[in-house]
Amino acid sequence: MSERHPSGAPWRNFYGRFKGKGLRKSQEAYLDEDLAALSPGAVDWESNPERAPLDVDALFDGAPVWLEVGFGGGEHLVHQAQNNPGIGIIGCEPYINGVAMLLGKIRAAGVCNLRVHPGDVRDLFDVLPEASIAKAFLLYPDPWPKKRHHRRRFVTPEYLQPLARVMRPGAEFRVATDIPDYVRQTLIEVPKAGFIWQAEGPSHWRQPWGDWISTRYEQKALREGRVPHYLTFHRS
Numbered sequence: 612m613s614e615r616h617p618s619g620a621p622w623r624n625f626y627g628r629f630k631g632k633g634l635r636k637s638q639e640a641y642l643d644e645d646l647a648a649l650s651p652g653a654v655d656w657e658s659n660p661e662r663a664p665l666d667v668d669a670l671f672d673g674a675p676v677w678l679e680v681g682f683g684g685g686e687h688l689v690h691q692a693q694n695n696p697g698i699g700i701i702g703c704e705p706y707i708n709g710v711a712m713l714l715g716k717i718r719a720a721g722v723c724n725l726r727v728h729p730g731d732v733r734d735l736f737d738v739l740p741e742a743s744i745a746k747a748f749l750l751y752p753d754p755w756p757k758k759r760h761h762r763r764r765f766v767t768p769e770y771l772q773p774l775a776r777v778m779r780p781g782a783e784f785r786v787a788t789d790i791p792d793y794v795r796q797t798l799i800e801v802p803k804a805g806f807i808w809q810a811e812g813p814s815h816w817r818q819p820w821g822d823w824i825s826t827r828y829e830q831k832a833l834r835e836g837r838v839p840h841y842l843t844f845h846r847s
Contacts, residue, residue, distance in 0.1 A: 634711055641714035642707070649717070651701050651726040654734050664740045670726065671699025675745040678703065678777075680732050680765065681752055683828060685713025690824040691748075692722040698745075699724050703732040736773035746783045747774060751828035754790040766797045771804035775846060784844040785820065789832035794840045806844035816840050 634642070651670060653659035667676050675698055682688045682702040692700050702725060704710055710729045717725060728735050755763045765771075766786075778784065784806055786797050794816075802808060810816055819825075819841050829839055 634708065638708075638711035638715065641711050641718065645714045645718065646710065646727065646729065649714075649725065649727045651728055651735070652738070654728055654730065654738055656734070659738060662737050665738050667699070667740060667743045671724065674699045674724070676701065676743060677746040677748070678744050679748040679750070680774075681749065682713060683709055683751070683826060685709065685716050687748070687750055687824055687826055688713060688725065689716045689720050689722060691822070692725045693720055694822060696722075696724060699726070701726045701728060701735070703728045703730070703735050705730050733770065733773065736777060739777040741776055742779045744778045744782060746785070747778060748785050750785070750787045750826065751832070752786075752788065752793070754788070754793050756790070756792075761792075761796065764793065764796060766793070766800045768800070768804065771800060775805040778846040780846055782846040784846065786842040786844070787819075787829070787839060788842075789829070789837035789839050791840075794842065797842055801842075801844055805847050807847050809843040809845055816842055 651667075652665045653663070654665075656662075670676070677691065677695075677698055677700045679688050679691075679700065679702045682704045685702065685704075688700060688702045691698075702713065704713070704727075707729060710727060713727065749765055752765050753763075755761060761767075774784070784801070786801070788794060788797070798808065817840070819839070820843070823841075832839060
C-alpha cells in the first residue's frame with residue numbers, strides 16, 4: 612500500500628518551486644481578493660477527501676473546457692480567454708508568483724472565462740471527469756536538462772496517462788519547447804499515452820499555431836539562440 616499524507620493525499624514528489632522572490636503589495640492583494648473566486652472547485656485533499664469529480668459543465672455553463680499546464684506569467688492563458696469567450700479555460704500553476712502575475716492580467720483584461728488551480732496538476736487530474744477537456748497546452752515546460760532528472764518532466768507516464776484520461780477523443784494537445792531533447796522525449800512518450808502527432812512536414816513543427824502569442828519564455832529562448840518547436844497531438 613502506498614504511503615499517504617495525513618490528509619489522505621498520496622505522497623507525490625514535487626520538484627519545482629512554489630514561491631520565489633517576495634510579492635508586491637498589489638500581487639498580495641490579487642491573491643487575497645481574487646484567487647478563491649477563480650478556483651475551479653474543491654481540488655485539494657482537505658476539502659475533497661473523497662475525490663468527488665468537478666462539475667465542469669456547471670463551471671462554464673456547458674462550454675468546452677481547455678487546460679493549460681504550467682501557465683508561467685499567464686500571458687498565453689489570458690490571450691486565449693480573450694480570443695475565445697465561448698470557451699472555459701483552467702490554468703494550473705504551482706508557482707505562486709506566476710499565479711499572482713496571472714491574476715493581475717485577468718483584472719486588466721476583464722476576462723471571466725478563466726479558472727485557476729494554484730497547485731500540482733496531478734491533484735487536478737484526480738478530480739477532472741473522464742473526457743472532459745477539449746484542448747490542452749504545455750508551453751515551455753521546465754526542461755530538467757540533466758539526464759538523471761528527465762523523469763521529472765511532464766512528458767512521462769505519471770502525467771501523460773491521467774492527461775489522456777481527461778481529454779476527449781480527438782482533443783488537441785499542444786506542446787511548445789526550445790529544448791531538442793525535450794522534443795525527442797515528447798515524440799516518444801506522448802504517442803505511447805494515446806496521442807497521434809499531427810505533422811506532415813517541417814512547417815508543422817517549425818511554425819507556431821495561428822492563434823499563438825509569443826511568451827516571455829519564448830522570447831528568452833530566441834535571444835539565447837534556441838529554436839522553438841511547436842508540436843500538435845490529437846487524442847486517439
